Amino acid sequence: MSALDSLVQPDRGQAAHAIRAVDKAGLDDWLKTQPPRAKAAAMAQRFAAKPGEMAILPGDGAEEWSVAVGVESAGTLGPWCLAKAAENLPEGSYRLEGQAGGALLGWLLAQHRFDRYRKPEAPAGPRVLVTGDAARIEETVRVAEAVALVRDLVNTPTEDMGPAQLQQAVEQAAAGFGATVAATAGDALADGYPLVHAVGRAAARDRSPRLMELEWGNPAHPRVAVVGKGVCFDTGGLDIKPAAGMRLMKKDMGGAAHALALARLVMGGRLPVRLHLLIPAVENAISGNAIRPGDVLRSRKGPTVEVSNTDAEGRLILADALARAGEEKPALIIDFATLTGAARVALGPDLPATFANDDMLAADLLEAGAAEGDPLWRMPLWAGYDEMLRSEIADIDNAPEGGMAGSVTAALFLQRFVEPGTPWAHLDTFAWRPAPRPGRPKGGEALGLRAAWAMLRKRYAPVSSS
Template identity: 70%
Template sequence: MTDLSPLLQADKGQPARSVHLVDKNGFDDWLKAQPPRHRAAVEAQKLKPVGYASAILPGDKAEDWSVVTVVANVEGLSAWCLAKLAETLPEGVYRVEGRDPGVATLGWLTAQYAFEAYKKVEKPTGPRVLLTTDVARIEETVRIAEATALVRDLVNTPAADMGPADLQAKAENLAKAHGAEVTVTKSGDLESGYPMIHAVGMAAEKKNAPRLIELIWGHPKHPRVAIVGKGVCFDSGGLDIKPSAGMRLMKKDMGGAAHALALAQLVMEQRLPVRLHLLIPAVENAIAGNAFRPGDVLKSRKGLTVEVTNTDAEGRLVLGDALAKAVEEKPALILDFATLTGAARVALGPDLPALFANDDALAEALLAAGVAESDPLWRMPLWAGYADMLKSDIADLNNSPDGGFAGAVTAALFLDKFVPRDMPWAHFDTFAWRPAAKPGRPKGGEALGLRAAWAMLKARYPA
C-alpha cells in the first residue's frame, strides 16, 4: 500500500522553506511590498495572478530561497491549491507562512501519487514534505489520501493483473489487516444463489471465474452498513460486443469495487461503530460459447426474472444480486458504487458522479459532504415515470430499455427494484477515471465520490 505519511508532518519549528500565499485581489499590494530582488524574480519568471502560478523568491544567500504561489482565496484555501507546488517543487520541507495549510494538505499528498507498477515514473525531485500545526488533521488526511491512492492503483492495474481472483486477494489482505472475515461464493453455490452474477461471468476462463466476495467487520450489535461495489474486471460487452475504442478503458469497470474497498478500509481504520458488510460481485464479461445471450431470461436472487436485452448492460445484473443479499441482512444503510452508465458521463461529465437515493435526508447529507470535501456529487432522479421502460413481454424486467433515453435513470431504477423503499440506499454512478490531469489529480484511475461518502458515514456514525 502507498505510504504517504512521511509527506505530512507536525510543525515543531524545524527548518523549512517558506511558502507565501497571495490571491488575485491582494497580488498588486503584495508585489509592491516586496524587496527589489523579489520583484525582479517575479518579473523574470513572469508570475501572473492566476491559479497555481508560482515563483521562486531569492534570499540573502543562494540556498535561502522561498516560494510564492497564487491561490483563489488566501482566507479560504481549497483542497487543491497547493497541489501544483507538491508536483514541481524541489525535494525538501515546506511551511506555509502566516496560516496553517488546512484542507490543502490533501492535495499536497495526492499530488505525489504515481503509478509505478509497470514503468518507473521519472520525478523531477524527491519527496516534498509539508508542515502543519493542525496535528489532529494529519492521520485523517493521510488515511484519505492513501484510500484515494488505493482506488487509483486498483483502477490503473490492467485486467490481466486485476481479475476476480485479484480483487478477492485485495479483500482478503484488507480483512487480515483489520481482523475482518471474508466469504467467497463461487461455482455451483454462485449459480444457485446468485444466478445473475454467475450468468454474467460464466464465459470467463477458470482463473477469472465469477464470484461474490463478502467482508464482515465490526460488532454485531452496531448498525449494519452495506457497501456494494461493481467488480466487472473487464467488460468486452459480451455478445453485444463493444467496439475496440469502447473496450480501451474497460479495465476500469471494476472502479465501483475499488471505491467500495477503499471506503471499507477507511471505516475499519477509523473503527467506526458499525457492522460493516462489504459485497463485491467480481466477474469478467467475456465472450465464449457459453456466454449469456441477448434474449435470455435470467432469474435473480430476489426472485425477479430479467430479460437480457443487452449483454453490455451487465453491471446492473451483478449489482442486483449483490444488493438482494445485502438487503437480506436488514442493514441500516446501503451504499453502492459502480461505473454503471455512459449516460451519466454524457449528462454530467467525468468529474461529477451521478447520485441516486431513495431517501432525501441521505441524499442531502451526501451532497453537503461532497461540497465540504471538494468531492462534488449531483443528485439525479429516481423518477417512477420511467419505470415502464423496464417492462418486458416475457419477464418481470428488462435490463436495458430500447431508445437510449434517460440511461442513467433507468439503470438506477433497475437497481431500485432490489432495495425496499424503507431501507436508506444511495447509488453512485461514478466514472472512476480522470481523462486529463489536474493539479493533485493525475490522468488515470480516480476516486470520485469516495470522500463524500466517507464524510457522511463519519457524521452519521461518529467513532
C-alpha cells in the same frame, strides 16, 4: 502507499522553505509586505497569483528562498491548490504559512505514482510539507491512501486484476483490520447468486465469478452496507463493444475499487458501525456458454430478468449484491458503479450521477461532496420511467429500448432489488480521469469516495482511541 505519511509533518521548528498562498485579491497587499528583492523577483516571474502559478523568492542567504503560490482563495485552501507546487518544486522541506485547510491532500497525491509497469528509474526526491495544522495530518493521509488505492486498482490491467486478484485485495484489507471475508465462487453461485453466475460464467476457469463479503465492527452498531460493481473487464458479452468502447474496460471494476477504499476508511477511522462490504466480481467474457440477448434469468431476490443487452451486465450483478445486503436489514446502503455511458453524456467525467431513495441521505451526500471538493450531482429516480423496464415475458427488462434516460432507468432497475424502506444511494461514477490536472494524473480516479466518507463520518462519529 504508506510512504505518503512521510510527506507531511507537524511543525516542530525544523528547517524548511516557506510557502505562502496568495490570491488575486490579496496580491497587491502581499507585494507591499515583501522586501525589494523578493518583490522584484515576483514581478520578474510575472507572478499574478493565478491558481497554480508559482514564484521563487530570494531570501537573505544563498540557500534561503521561499515560494509564493497562486490560489483561488487564500482564506480557504482547496484540496488541489498546492498540487502543482508539489509536482514541480525541488526535493526538500517546505513550511506552509497559515492553516493548511484541505491543501494537504493535493500535496500528497501529487507525489503518488503508479509505476508498477515502468522501467525502474532513479526516484525523485520527496517534497515534504511542514504544517502547524497537525490535527489534519492523520486523517488526510488515510484519505490520500484511499484515493491512491482506487487509482492503483483501476490502473492495473485486467491480466493482473481479475476476480481472483480483486478478492486478494479485499482479503488484504480485511487482514489489516481484523475483518472477516467470505467468498462464493464459480458454480457455487448458481443457486444463491444466479445473476452474478450468469454474467461471469463465460470467463476462463481461473477468472471465475465470485461474490465477496467483508464484515467488520460490533454487531450491536448500526449496519452499513457498501456495494461495488466489480466487472474486471467488460467485452460487452455477445453484444460486443467496438474497439474504442472496449479500450478502457479494465476500469469497469472502478465501483469495487471505490467500495473497498471506503471500507478501509470506515475501518481505519473506527466508525461505530457494523460494516458489510459486498463486491460481485466477474469478467464479462465471450464463449459458448455466455448469456444471450433474450435469455431470462432468475435473480436472488426472485424477480426474473429478460436480458435485452448483454452489455448491461453491471446492473445484473449489483442486483444480487443489493438483495443480499438488504437481507441483513442495514441502516444504510451505498453502492458505487461505473454503470452507464448515459451518466457521462449528461454530467461528464467529474460528476458522479447520484441517485437516492431518501432525501436526507441525498442532501447529506451533496453537502459533504461540496465541502470536500468532491462534487456529486443528484439525478432523479423518476417513477414515470419505471414502465420502461417492462418486459413482455419476464418481470423486468435489463436494458430498455430507445436509449432515453439511460442512467435513470439503470438506477430504477437497481431500486427494484433494494429492500423497501432501506435508505440507499447509488453513485454512477466514471472512476477515470481522461486528461491530467495537478495532483490528478490521467487514469484511474476516485470520484465520490471522499464525499461518501465525509457523509459517513458526520453520521457516525468515530470512536475515540483514548
